[in-house]
Amino acid sequence: METPQATYDVAIIGGGVVGTAIARELAQYRLNIVLLEAGPDVGVGTSKANTALFHTGFDAPPGSLEARLLKRSIKRLKCYAQEVGIPIEYTGGILVAWNQEQLTKLPALQNDAQKNGETLHPLTAGQIYQKEPRLGPGVLGGLMVKEEGIICPFTPPLAFATQAKINGVDFLFNHLVTNITQGENITYLACQQKTINAIWVINSAGLYSDKIDHLFGYKRFKVTARRGQLIIYDKASRSLLSHIILPVPTQTTKGVMVCPTVFGNLLLGPTAEDLPNKHDTATTHDGYMSLQKMGRQILPALQQEEITATYSGLRAATQHKDYQIHLDEKQHYICVGGIRSTGLSSSMGIAEYVVDLLREANVTLQPTETFKTITMPYIGEDRQRKVSHNPYRIKQNPDYGRILCHCEEVSRGEIIDAMNSPLPPPNLDGLRRRTRCLQGRCQGFYCTAELVEIMAQWGSMSKHELLAINQ
Numbered sequence: 001m002e003t004p005q006a007t008y009d010v011a012i013i014g015g016g017v018v019g020t021a022i023a024r025e026l027a028q029y030r031l032n033i034v035l036l037e038a039g040p041d042v043g044v045g046t047s048k049a050n051t052a053l054f055h056t057g058f059d060a061p062p063g064s065l066e067a068r069l070l071k072r073s074i075k076r077l078k079c080y081a082q083e084v085g086i087p088i089e090y091t092g093g094i095l096v097a098w099n100q101e102q103l104t105k106l107p108a109l110q111n112d113a114q115k116n117g118e119t120l121h122p123l124t125a126g127q128i129y130q131k132e133p134r135l136g137p138g139v140l141g142g143l144m145v146k147e148e149g150i151i152c153p154f155t156p157p158l159a160f161a162t163q164a165k166i167n168g169v170d171f172l173f174n175h176l177v178t179n180i181t182q183g184e185n186i187t188y189l190a191c192q193q194k195t196i197n198a199i200w201v202i203n204s205a206g207l208y209s210d211k212i213d214h215l216f217g218y219k220r221f222k223v224t225a226r227r228g229q230l231i232i233y234d235k236a237s238r239s240l241l242s243h244i245i246l247p248v249p250t251q252t253t254k255g256v257m258v259c260p261t262v263f264g265n266l267l268l269g270p271t272a273e274d275l276p277n278k279h280d281t282a283t284t285h286d287g288y289m290s291l292q293k294m295g296r297q298i299l300p301a302l303q304q305e306e307i308t309a310t311y312s313g314l315r316a317a318t319q320h321k322d323y324q325i326h327l328d329e330k331q332h333y334i335c336v337g338g339i340r341s342t343g344l345s346s347s348m349g350i351a352e353y354v355v356d357l358l359r360e361a362n363v364t365l366q367p368t369e370t371f372k373t374i375t376m377p378y379i380g381e382d383r384q385r386k387v388s389h390n391p392y393r394i395k396q397n398p399d400y401g402r403i404l405c406h407c408e409e410v411s412r413g414e415i416i417d418a419m420n421s422p423l424p425p426p427n428l429d430g431l432r433r434r435t436r437c438l439q440g441r442c443q444g445f446y447c448t449a450e451l452v453e454i455m456a457q458w459g460s461m462s463k464h465e466l467l468a469i470n471q
């Protein structure tokens with residue numbers, strides 16, 4: 001009997017920020033690649049609900065893979081962000097000690113940061129109040145984390161995926177991998193619709209990366225969903241703060257912080273709650289109350305500010321203190337699991353590391369002759385949008401002057417561009433992550449009807465279907 005030929009060289013399971021970064025990195029080589037995603041879009045898991053700090057990794061365990069890959073990623077992501085248009089602001093962070101116990105932990109933190117290649121400068125309480133006069137009473141001292149920044153959480157996975165797609169990667173959405181079998185030089189990934197086969201499989205299934213690892217016959221780690229609830233304050237609050245206000249981290253969490261967002265809001269959170277299931281992204285009364293209590297202490301003026309929204313995300317926490325990245329050469333399998341709290345910042349470093357592992361396994365990696373570049377729609381608040389508000393572009397296309405989402409100032413032209421992009425949004429949430437519409441003060445009260453109208457006209461779903469899946 002003839003040995004069956006694999007359809008794909010590489011199959012990536014999971015289209016979060018990690019899986020899409022890997023897809024983009026591998027698209028630079030002559031490989032036939034497919035990405036299988038259980039959801040209808042990229043970035044719909046943990047990657048869409050985080051704090052969106054651009055971490056330096058100063059508090060990562062020194063010598064860990066996480067620390068190394070963060071370091072590698074930061075440089076890369078900084079350049080890539082400039083190249084394609086990912087909003088990043090280098091606000092700097094101030095790590096604040098509010099009690100004696102936290103104060104005594106600062107030298108060790110400074111020491112660990114030094115080992116990770118980051119110099120943190122000690123600050124007295126007076127210096128901290130000078131930089132951030134609205135902080136609550138009780139600051140005892142702290143550390144300046146100069147390089148810490150904020151990043152758009154939505155554009156990175158979209159940019160990675162878009163670039164991968166235009167460079168030939170196949171994206172299969174609504175493809176949940178339910179079973180895995182292996183033959184000689186070929187792995188079969190059973191999905192509800194069909195079975196996909198590939199020579200190599202990369203597991204970047206986030207919260208379910210342990211499940212996929214089990215299907216390959218391993219029990220190396222168990223993922224526990226660690227929920228983080230967050231509160232977003234109205235844009236009017238943005239002027240209360242210039243830096244990210246970081247707490248002293250504990251063994252289990254980086255702790256509750258107050259930070260600006262690239263969309264011009266303030267963010268308070270996240271909580272850290274280990275859950276028995278992996279899908280409970282509800283926000284709770286207790287979570288809200290505990291955040292409000294912390295907020296009162298850190299920045300009392302927040303109490304007077306309007307809340308725009310609350311949300312929660314689930315970290316893929318494991319029993320280990322490091323990423324779970326394993327190469328299993330014989331099985332042609334790479335596990336990229338347990339990317340707990342820093343995956344947005346480390347995504348490009350992780351992707352490069354996966355390429356290193358494939359090289360280590362003697363996979364032939366021949367660069368493609370043409371790797372197409374991209375420019376993403378810039379959705380940060382720090383610069384003027386390239387299209388709406390731009391008289392020249394409005395003259396060319398009046399739709400850029402027709403504002404539909406007044407809270408976030410998104411024009412009809414930008415919505416139509418998103419619908420015509422290489423990876424169009426499948427639903428309203430996808431449109432929000434691509435353009436910022438619906439995420440402002442009115443939370444879609446005024447613009448949903450018109451947005452649905454356009455999506456139905458340019459996409460494949462009817463208005464009723466779009467509204468039904470938005471419930």
Ligand SMILES: Cc1cc2nc3c(=O)[nH]c(=O)nc-3n(C[C@H](O)[C@H](O)[C@H](O)COP(=O)(O)OP(=O)(O)OC[C@H]3O[C@@H](n4cnc5c(N)ncnc54)[C@H](O)[C@@H]3O)c2cc1C
Pocket residue numbers: 013014015016017018019036037038039043044045046047048049050051052053054055175176177178204205206207208209212226227228229270312313314315339340341342343344345346
């Ligand atoms: C509250 C919170 C705050 C955070 N703050 C920060 C921060 O400030 N900075 C930072 O850098 N990081 C932060 N993180 C961490 C960061 O968000 C994650 O590390 C990152 O998003 C993980 O990406 P991922 O691709 O591994 O997982 P995901 O985004 O969850 O992607 C995995 C994908 O796999 C798919 N999938 C799962 N199982 C299957 C299957 N069987 N078949 C097909 N598809 C499947 C899922 O649908 C999902 O889309 C935070 C996380 C949380 C929760």
